[in-house]
Amino acid sequence: MVLSKAELLSTLQKESRILAHLADKVEPSMVDYRPTPKQRSSLELMRYMTIMGPQLIGAAKSGSFDGNAWMEASKAAEARDWNQTVAVLKKQGDEYAKLLGDMSPR
Numbered sequence: 001m002v003l004s005k006a007e008l009l010s011t012l013q014k015e016s017r018i019l020a021h022l023a024d025k026v027e028p029s030m031v032d033y034r035p036t037p038k039q040r041s042s043l044e045l046m047r048y049m050t051i052m053g054p055q056l057i058g059a060a061k062s063g064s065f066d067g068n069a070w071m072e073a074s075k076a077a078e079a080r081d082w083n084q085t086v087a088v089l090k091k092q093g094d095e096y097a098k099l100l101g102d103m104s105p106r
Contacts, residue, residue: 013093047077
């Protein structure tokens, strides 16, 4: 299935809203929870989610993956606490609109 630009943006924004809503349900005692020792904690997963989408859109737009940009974004995410991470998630829908704004609709 091929999505139009508007459909892609709508889907990304919907997923961002859902993720931010779920993050609001996490109690402070759950932030460092790991399902198993090798899995990400709740905080680590949400940090990852703040960079994964935007970085992959950047890679798709440029036609190549920028490892340095990923590492910089990852370092910035790792410096955030829970509340800062959730705040980024809540703004991610707007970020997707900016990232996709100059793309051709095809």
